[in-house]
Structures are given as structure tokens and as C-alpha cells.
Amino acid sequence: MVASNIKLLLIDTDQDDACEMCSALVDVAPTQFAITHATSLPKAIDLITNNPYDVVLFDIAISEKKELETLHQLSTINPLLPYIVISDDDNEDLALEAVKHGAQDYLNKKKAHGNVLIRVVRYAIERKRSVHAIRGSKEQAHQLLDSADEGIFSVDVNGLCTFINPSAVRMLGYKHDNELLGEHIHSLIHHTLPDGSPCHEEQCLISASFRLDKVFHVEDEVLWRADGNSFAVEYRTAPTYINGKITGSVVTFSDITERKQVESKMKAAHNELELRVKERTLHLEKVNQLLEIEIEHRTKAQ
Secondary structure (H helix, E strand, C coil): CCCEEEEEEEEECCCHHHHHHHHHHHHCCCCCCCEEEEECHHHHHHHHHHHCCCCCEEEECCCCCCCHHHHHHHHHHHCCEEEEEEEECCCCCHHHHHCCCCCCCEHHHCCCCCCHHHHHHHHHHHHHHHHHHHHHHHHHHHHHHHCCCCCEEEEECCCEEEEEHHHHHHHCCCCCHHHHHCCCCHHHHHEEECCEEEEHHHCCCCHHHHHHHCCCCEEEEEEECCCCCCCEEEEEEEEEEEEEEEEEEEEEEEECCHHHHHHHHHHHHHHHHHHHHHHHHHHHHHHHHHHHHHHHHHHCCC
């Protein structure tokens, strides 16, 4: 919910228009707004720089510079502030451009009646807060993905790489993520099985994940580096969704070359031990047979 005392900065050179807007807000919601009026751009910049406003109503004609440059200048001072552009007429092209340059809304002064103006202000504040929250969560998620030791990448339903984290780029032997983004990832890193036979995309579990809507965990495959060498991996692949619709799959993987080497050495040691036990058993059996023959000869000699 928006706080009951909304700090609003109104930037408008026309004193009469400013008074009408202030009256429109106060008449409908007399205690909800703390309004400051700036009649010049330098004054507005000073106020925005030094005061914590919740929303800015900006007359697009106040500046001698181009309107959108002015909007951009203001928004860079405090990017978290929602800006509502106001003007004397309905200019759809200007409205669209203003929104593209960071404004939350566009409003004709003549239509800025009390309830309409309050609704536009509230929506602008809530939209800006929502956008900021989403961006914050996305930035946090990207930071977590970028700092992960595991390799992580995602593909769309066409098998094209849509995201790859630094660990994956490094493990796959590439210098930059743009060498993989937008590329058909299977053809680059998952084209051949450990035995050297082709890994067709139809049998690729990364693709099967989004085709079959299933999660797969694999420990007996390899991925291929940029230099043409392969390395053993353990990976998990799962489908991704947007609004309930499958959009591709995400893969997390680890280089398990060292683990495989340790397992191979342990298996070799185990096999060596079994061989030695078997040889020792055969030796003991042979010695036992010789002892039995010797005992039998001595018994007959007596």
C-alpha cells in the first residue's frame, strides 16, 4: 500500500495550472499529499537531489532543452522516483516516447481531475516499486548464479542458449558468454558420447527435459570444450516455465573428472586386491594339496 502522506513534487512553470492540480488533489484527499511546487528545472533538480519524494509530476514544456532529454536528466538523479509527464494536450507520440525514457505515465492537464490524478499517482508509485523489486530480485538472482561454482546454462525450446554463468563459460573453455549465447548449445558441447559415438539431439536428455517435461540426473556423460577435448560431468536438467508454459530447460553441471579418476583408481585397486586374493587362495590350495600328498606318502611308508 502507498503511504498515507505522499511526498509529491510538482514541476510546472504555470502557477495557475499548478494551483489547479494542487487543489484537485487536496479537495479529494486533503491529508494524503505533501506537495512541493518547483517553477524551474534548476530548482527541481536541487529539490530532487536533497529531498526524499515519492513521485514527481513533470510539465514536459518546462525546459529549454528537448523534453525527453530533460526527463532523462531528472530520472538519472534519482532512478527510483516515478515520473509522471503532464502536458497541455494529448500527444500520443510524446507520451509513448516519455514512457520509453522512464516515465511511468502521461497525463493531459485538462483531464487531471481529482480522482483521476490520484489514481494515476498511486498507480505510478506502485508500478515503480514493483519494477524496482523485480529488478532487485533479478539482480540478486544473477549475482547468485554468477557466483556459483557449478556451471549453469539454459536453452529455449529450439536448443539455443539463453543464459550461461561464468563458471560454465570457464569450464567449457570459452572466453566470453557471447560465444555461446544464442548458439545451438548441443552442437557445441554435447554432440558426442563418452564412447565416441554421436549423441543425436533426439537422445539428448537436455532436450528431452523440455520435450517430455521431465527432470533428469546424469553421471555418465561428457561435455566438450572449445578446444575439442571432453570432460566427465554430472548434470541435472529440468524444464523451465513462464506462465505455466514450457520455455526450455536449465542445466546445472559439475566437472567430475577428478572424481572419476579417483573412482577409477579405487576400482583398479579393488580389482588388484581381488586378483591378489584369488592368487593367494590358489597358492594356498596348491600348498594344501601338496601337504595332503606328503601326509599320504608318509602314512603308506609307515
